[in-house]
Amino acid sequence: MKMVTVIIQPKRLESVREGLSEIGVTGITATEVKGFGRQKGQTELYRGAEFVVEFLPKIKLEIAITDEQVEQVIETIIAKCKVNGGNIGDGKIFVSSLEQVIRIRTGETGPEAV
């Protein structure tokens, strides 16, 4: 089992969710986060003073999946988030291994609980 953590642009959340549902991903946890990578921040203005906000709004997705799903999930996320050849700030995908999953209601464990 794998835990896929994805950072994306907020405007891509809906199409990513739709794409992942279509390929059989049954659950996603989404969080509004702030962060920066190569894109750095944006310039804002307050009472005439310019300042750079280093952290931009992003969405973090946490997706628990089986090993067989990994490749398809990554392809789908890239397809949905790399639009018009891709831009700085489109985000990043982190894949890590997942030791155990337990569904609280039934007590199921492992891939069945994903």
Place this chain on the structure above:
Amino acid sequence: MENQLFELQYALDTFYFLVMGALVMWMAAGFSMLEAGLVRSKNTAEILTKNIGLYAIACTMYMLYGYDLMYGGGVLLDGISGQGESYSNASDFYFQVVFVATAMSIVSGAVAERMKLFTFFIFAVIFTLIIYPIEGSWTWGGQDVFGLFNLSDFGFYDFAGSGIVHMAGAAAALAGVLVLGPRKGKYDEKGNSRPMMGANLPLATLGTFILWMGWFGFNGGSVLAVASKESADAVAMVFVNTNAAAAGGVIAALLLAKAWFGKVDLTMALNGALAGLVAITAGPDTPSALVATLIGAVGGLIVVFSIVILDRKLKIDDPVGAISVHGVVGLWGLLAVPLTNLDVTFAGQLVGAATIFVWVFGASSALWFALKAIMGIRVTDDEEDAGVDISECGMEAYPEFVTK
């Protein structure tokens, strides 16, 4: 003794006019809060900037030339100082100028979240300098329509401006929305409407209550006098009917939303209150309180249907429902007058409504198209995604993530 009585009446009427004008000015705050509550949070600072900017523009343009165009009185208020017939001339300007700002406020909500700020401001300049004053000169100003006919010959009657102010503002808004198009993502590929929730319903509710309060000035002040038994009675009745109609609008919208959607929808109740107020504005002087409640209630029903039809069927994206509240219900308000005022006819009201709509919609459309060609009307897709707070104002209304 007689002169002292006159001075007392004069002072009291002038004082009344000014206080009512200040109440109408407060409606600018109501529109600001209503619109700030009904847009998404990333567009809040910009809509507030629009609201305070348009208020100032309206006041300045009407002072420069608009008032002269509508009523005479001289460019730059040349002839306005000094004594009027029964109240101070300057108090008349003050009362009229806040109505111009109200008409312009109606536009800002309908074009929210996607229009370029300065395109909007330039529209506001022309609208409050020329488009609204010309329409006002044909109605309250008593001038002929381009020398062709005079609306008073048809018995057109619009007490405080269901048509002259509210429907006119909505006609300009409709023209703007048609040139501008819907917000990005408002309609999916199949054309289904998708809800874009207002970010702050407490603010929208506060705004509605402020507008309700300001409306006592809007309608009550339009009696134009209070310092006689007759006018005091008229003012009291207008206050009662204005309040009754708003209440009727809320109840009708609440019940219809509950019956239709299964749940009570707060935003529809808020729009219902405003619909009741717009509906009674053309004739708050003649109905009984019960009839005023019913006129408001019909407005409350119309506004719910109109919002749904505009949004889902006609694909006209109006984030705050301004076109339905002020335009569709404004027309109903004009047509409701003959029900209780036997001097007024449906035909006369229709001629007046058509005249106002054709002029304001036509002139506004031409102006929006011109502005689109000259300076662009819409922010880019990326700017719209990020929110116009950042792209137009460079700031956030709710900067919650602060690192230092």
